[in-house]
Amino acid sequence: MYKLFLRSLISALFLLGFSLNANAEFKVGFVYVGPTGDHGWTYQHDEGRKAVEAAGIKTTYVESVPEGADAERVIRQLAQSGHDLIFTTSFGYMDPTNKVAKDFPNVKFEHATGYKREHSNVATYSARFYEGRTLLGHMAGKMTKTNTIGYIASFPIPEVIRGINAMTLAAQKVNPDIKTKIVWVFTWYDPGKESEAAQALIDQGADIIMQHTDSTAPVQVAEKAGVWSFGQASDMQRFAPKSILTSIIDDWAPYYVERSIAARDGTWKQQDTWHGLKEGMVAMAPYNSAMGSDLVKEVEQLQKDLASGKVHSFTGPIYDQKGNILVAEGAVADDGMLAGMNVYVKGVEGDIPQ
Amino acid sequence: MSFDLNFIGILIGAIMASSVPLILAASGELITERSGVLNLGVEGMMIIGAISGFALMVVTDNLFFAVVGSMLSGLIISLIFGLLTQSLLTNHVATGLALTIFGIGMSAMIGKNFVGIPGKEFPLLFVNLKESIPFLGPVFFGHSIILYFAFGLPFLTNYFLKKTKTGLIIRAVGDSPTSASNQGINVTLVRYSCILYGGAMCGLAGAYLSLIYTPQWIENMTGGRGWIALALVVFATWSPIKVLIGALIFGGITILQLHMQAAGLRIPVQLLSALPYIMTIIVLVVISRDSRKIKLNTPTSLGQIFYKEK
Numbered sequence: 053m054y055k056l057f058l059r060s061l062i063s064a065l066f067l068l069g070f071s072l073n074a075n076a077e078f079k080v081g082f083v084y085v086g087p088t089g090d091h092g093w094t095y096q097h098d099e100g101r102k103a104v105e106a107a108g109i110k111t112t113y114v115e116s117v118p119e120g121a122d123a124e125r126v127i128r129q130l131a132q133s134g135h136d137l138i139f140t141t142s143f144g145y146m147d148p149t150n151k152v153a154k155d156f157p158n159v160k161f162e163h164a165t166g167y168k169r170e171h172s173n174v175a176t177y178s179a180r181f182y183e184g185r186t187l188l189g190h191m192a193g194k195m196t197k198t199n200t201i202g203y204i205a206s207f208p209i210p211e212v213i214r215g216i217n218a219m220t221l222a223a224q225k226v227n228p229d230i231k232t233k234i235v236w237v238f239t240w241y242d243p244g245k246e247s248e249a250a251q252a253l254i255d256q257g258a259d260i261i262m263q264h265t266d267s268t269a270p271v272q273v274a275e276k277a278g279v280w281s282f283g284q285a286s287d288m289q290r291f292a293p294k295s296i297l298t299s300i301i302d303d304w305a306p307y308y309v310e311r312s313i314a315a316r317d318g319t320w321k322q323q324d325t326w327h328g329l330k331e332g333m334v335a336m337a338p339y340n341s342a343m344g345s346d347l348v349k350e351v352e353q354l355q356k357d358l359a360s361g362k363v364h365s366f367t368g369p370i371y372d373q374k375g376n377i378l379v380a381e382g383a384v385a386d387d388g389m390l391a392g393m394n395v396y397v398k399g400v401e402g403d404i405p406q
Numbered sequence: 407m408s409f410d411l412n413f414i415g416i417l418i419g420a421i422m423a424s425s426v427p428l429i430l431a432a433s434g435e436l437i438t439e440r441s442g443v444l445n446l447g448v449e450g451m452m453i454i455g456a457i458s459g460f461a462l463m464v465v466t467d468n469l470f471f472a473v474v475g476s477m478l479s480g481l482i483i484s485l486i487f488g489l490l491t492q493s494l495l496t497n498h499v500a501t502g503l504a505l506t507i508f509g510i511g512m513s514a515m516i517g518k519n520f521v522g523i524p525g526k527e528f529p530l531l532f533v534n535l536k537e538s539i540p541f542l543g544p545v546f547f548g549h550s551i552i553l554y555f556a557f558g559l560p561f562l563t564n565y566f567l568k569k570t571k572t573g574l575i576i577r578a579v580g581d582s583p584t585s586a587s588n589q590g591i592n593v594t595l596v597r598y599s600c601i602l603y604g605g606a607m608c609g610l611a612g613a614y615l616s617l618i619y620t621p622q623w624i625e626n627m628t629g630g631r632g633w634i635a636l637a638l639v640v641f642a643t644w645s646p647i648k649v650l651i652g653a654l655i656f657g658g659i660t661i662l663q664l665h666m667q668a669a670g671l672r673i674p675v676q677l678l679s680a681l682p683y684i685m686t687i688i689v690l691v692v693i694s695r696d697s698r699k700i701k702l703n704t705p706t707s708l709g710q711i712f713y714k715e716k
Contacts, residue, residue, distance in 0.1 A: 267624055
């Protein structure tokens with residue numbers, strides 16, 4: 053009896069070992085906050101995943117994972133099921149990612165838009181979306197007739213506030229009278245709510261609509277109402293062919309391919325990546341000719357200058373709402389300040405929700 | 407915030423438009439519940455209606471087919487619920503929840519091919535009247551035909567339940583299926599019909615979202631509206647007119663809080679976001695204080711499985 057037990061135990065262990073071996077193929081996992089069909093933020097991350105797949109690396113993804121307790125469970129599950137590298141693609145996954153990383157030292161983690169790298173197997177990456185916002189602000193300042201820019205914001209985190217500030221600073225530069233009206237919707241993705249917010253801003257006199265949320269609803273509302281809009285995360289031109297001026301495009305594909313190959317070949321190292329127009333992680337969709345060829349040329353020049361570093365989105369003097377100086381004249385904000393930005397610059401209306 | 411009359415008219419028009427899916431879905435569910443069936447699958451039926459309507463619009467390029475098709479698909483999916491709960495006598499709550507999960511997954515699967523296609527312009531009625539009459543114009547005109555239907559529906563439902571024989575039969579089935587059965591009423595047939603009607607209305611509510619309100623297909627685009635419709639039915643104590651009031655309050659405060667933000671009023675945003683839920687509950691509780699009336703309206707056999715004694 054005892055021998056039989058021992059024998060079956062040994063063979064079971066063999067089988068287990070064998071099956072583990074069979075699972076040892078290199079795999080990359082992705083965690084998305086929205087559905088891959090949002091045609092915005094998550095859609096672009098999934099395009100990046102497809103590029104990894106095209107490079108011959110096996111991938112899996114889990115979509116529509118809420119930020120919070122569920123996220124940790126999903127990330128843990130991916131780590132347990134033999135994924136070697138896991139990309140967690142929303143700000144709210146920051147703490148869950150670090151928590152799971154502690155328990156799986158052999159798995160590599162890459163967290164998008166966060167700043168915590170508590171363990172050596174966690175890297176962070178983000179794109180300098182604010183450079184795109186600077187271009188948007190320039191166009192908005194020139195194109196607005198009511199001097200009111202409507203901005204749909206998701207959550208009060210540095211990334212979103214940075215975008216609002218970069219846009220406002222650039223718009224003020226070309227049009228000192230502009231006002232930025234902000235509606236916080238407290239969601240990354242709710243087409244109904246986003247379109248209601250867009251409509252509210254238009255009714256309040258905004259003739260430019262931009263959003264830091266993920267669906268295409270705001271640009272469609274703008275198209276219907278006949279006001280200018282901007283696409284977010286991917287090219288949304290076909291949803292508002294007349295009124296969209298351009299879109300900020302996130303291009304994650306090269307980064308995802310590079311990091312996946314590095315992890316597979318054992319050259320992966322912890323790092324903090326923050327790429328922008330220069331590296332192509334932030335790109336702009338074609339500019340709408342409706343804004344006139346002069347303005348298009350101006351914006352194209354500004355885009356080149358931002359990419360080359362000749363112009364920085366946050367160049368002093370920059371004041372906060374109370375008039376305290378944030379960045380001295382001639383200086384530029386450093387990355388540390390940008391990463392932790394939690395105050396509005398002068399000219400933005402309202403308070404940041406706490 | 408500017409306060410000219412025409413602006414208020416535009417605001418009211420926007421509020422009405424945002425409450426349409428809630429009115430449609432809740433009115434449909436109300437009939438279902440009045441017959442004693444608790445279908446928690448509203449969200450699932452709505453999302454199926456949304457994708458079917460949008461897909462048919464893309465494929466046939468005909469909005470009439472799209473609208474009718476969305477109602478049919480809502481009806482078909484509610485038939486699954488009917489088969490399970492009425493013929494196989496499964497638990498209403500569990501089956502309804504499963505229906506929602508099924509609907510969301512199924513719609514995402516069908517929808518894969520329809521992502522990123524812009525919607526078609528849905529014709530709005532009396533657009534010139536909307537612009538030429540101040541205040542009343544934007545309130546009453548320039549809406550889609552579905553909106554007018556939705557605003558008539560609670561009154562029709564009320565009349566139907568209270569004044570017609572069929573309405574009486576439905577209420578009898580909901581209150582005491584055994585007595586109704588003893589009177590020779592085919593309880594299962596009545597309940598099937600009510601489930602199918604509820605499914606069709608939820609399908610239409612979904613189509614309103616994907617064809618008119620945000621004309622495109624996006625996964626999860628119903629965004630929890632089905633659950634709000636379900637809650638509305640309960641808070642409105644199964645009265646169709648109160649469903650209408652509740653839907654308008656909910657839509658109203660959702661829109662108003664966004665306007666208050668855009669106008670820069672210094673009220674905590676989180677409080678504003680919670681306001682629609684809080685206010686709707688408070689108002690409906692206040693207007694439904696009369697416990698005698700609540701008892702009168704509440705279908706006594708709600709959610710209970712009916713076994714016909716042979």
